[in-house]
Amino acid sequence: MAVELLIIPCLADNYAYVVHDAATNTTSIVDVPEAAPVLSALGERGWKLHNILITHHHNDHIDGVKALAAATGAKVIGARADAHRLPPLDQEVHGGETLLLGLEEVEVIDVPGHTVGHIAYYFPDSGLLFSGDSLMSWGCGRLFEGSPAQMFDSLSRLAQLPGDTLICSGHEYTEANGRFALSLEPENPALLARMEEVRALRAQGRPTVPAPLSLEAATNPFLRGTDKALRAALGLPPAATPLDTFTEARARKDRF
Template identity: 75%
Template sequence: MAVELLIIPCLADNYAYVVHEAATDTTTVIDVPEAPPVLKALNERGWKANLILLTHHHADHIDGVQALSAATGAKIVGAKADAHRLPKLDQEVSPGEKLAIGMEHVEVLPADGHTVGHIAYYFPEGGLLFSGDSLMSWGCGRLFEGSAQQMYDTLSRFSELPDETLVCSGHEYTEANGRFALSIEPENPNLIDRMENVRAIRAQARPTVPVELGLEKATNPFLRGDDPKLRAALGLPESATPVEVFTEARARKDRF
């Protein structure tokens, strides 16, 4: 099914996303750090937002929600578990539910770790994963509320999706995340090649997202807990479990 994806830079380094399904003229916005750039993009194309999907409660993902909803009439959808700290929701959802959006049946996935109550949205027909601040391009979100085990479980679930899935994360952090990955494995050719590509993209002031999940699985240290090369690079014993590898990598990233 053909959908058009817009990546809209907001604030200093945030992204909002718009998915437009031409066949049904359905327009969905995922997270709204600020309303004006999103409204501008919609107006330029003659689209009217029908739904706003929220991943989590942090201000840099929701501050523009009410203004966008007021301007367009879009209904606001978010996690039932997070409803007490989100803008007023028109529809509360829980992990495991599916949303009928146009011709899509969007899956609501649990994404605890960065926050508790964080959710993600998977569009199986469009091959799109809106991961908010859980799985990031070449990284993962900081553990503000959840545990390392929760984030590891979240990323493990995402890893089961098709490799061609496009990961749409909430920030332009790819180059910084890549510098961290290379600090652990400076001679890894996959990381070196990816960094060259990322720097070329950023030199043109283009977004580095979305990114294919298969590339994340090959290069993102937070998805490689079972890789013996990464485990050795972190100085962990052979007995270290994948979640222990993840925990060590996340602790190092916090200090990086």
Template identity: 75%
Template sequence: MALELVILPCLADNYAYLVRDPSTDTIFVVDVPEAAPVLNALGARGWKLSHILITHHHDDHIAGVEALAQATGAHVIGAEADAHRLPPLDMMVTPGQTLPIGMQKLSVIDAGGHTLGHIAYHFAEAGLLFSGDSLMSWGCGRLFEGTPAQMFDSLARLSSLPDHTLVCSGHEYTEANGRFALSLEPGNPALLNRMDDVRAKRAEGQPTVPATLALEKATNPFLRSDDAALRSALGLPADASALATFTEARARKDRF
């Protein structure tokens, strides 16, 4: 059964995702950079929030959690490994765990790399992945705490999900990420077509998220580490490993 998804711009370039399960009228939000946009969206729709899901500890994803929880009584869910630096949690979860949210089954996935303890949330029946700052639209998060190998493994887990999965990432970084991808492969038709679409959406003030996992696998350099064309664009030998290719791409992005 489909979930009703509302994309809420927050701060300068963050997103919160407000979601409703219509079969049970269960309402949850993923990440809360600030409380006001979420409260306004709830009020406008007459919705009562039941759960707050947190992907990781960075302030631009959790700054509004406590105020929102106090205003709504919603239960706060986050990673057990990160509990010491998250707002107070009503439920601590671990990668590999599943739990019900309304009539939906939520799977918790290890998405470490950007930070240690970062998790992603997958609703398989609805085809939604909330990936925070791990797998991002046309990119991946900077490695503030983890290693290239940790992020590489996290992206492998996320990219193994069905191609129709909609990737709901935490920021409006798509155009900037696309400029990096095109700096490596300026003549790649798939990249050029995606950039045209991204720029058209931004010109209309529309978000560029979510994107399908199929599109990410076709255009995101951090999911194409086995691609010979990308290895060549990076100046790597033909027998370079996928991890070496990812590591070089991430280092180039850091300097871009």
């Protein structure tokens, strides 16, 4: 890994992610649910914060942005499409743009679905994807604003990233998401093995994120639209499309 990754628990089950490039002493953070634990972590390490990256407008991802920016002077970066409902932005971005953070060119990816203005940040050299509430550990975000087709398209594009990419999602939802996955396929050995690992981590008080994309591809029901076993578990006909599979799985998760 070309950078140091620091995971900061916030609120009840949120995470903020600090990325530190030691070669240039550049420090960035993705989402700020609250400022105090971030300032404490930065102070302990003597790191100066340069950039605040926002994935989407929900309060549990942005409530600490203004205070953190005021305390550190960091540049606030977020989606141009959502600028009207984000804290004041110093730089507006959209999918397809790149940001130079330290020595790394970071790709901005549009991922509508959870919200229509949601973006993700991909650090290709470091193999890190900060996905907010789009692709989540063993799940995906609820469709508060977007359509199933939008989220399916967003996840399909993220699924094309290298399998060793680490998915840094915004919440500690893995165990709950896993219970849903197992409700569909209770005998699936890959799901059972992952749940065992997840519960062991939580018993130790450790985060279950980040998770490699290869693991998500094998176990996450929202990335397995072509899997015949999952399609059968959902009671869908053989002719069902991957979008049909996603849509049915998401609807069931909403009722779970």
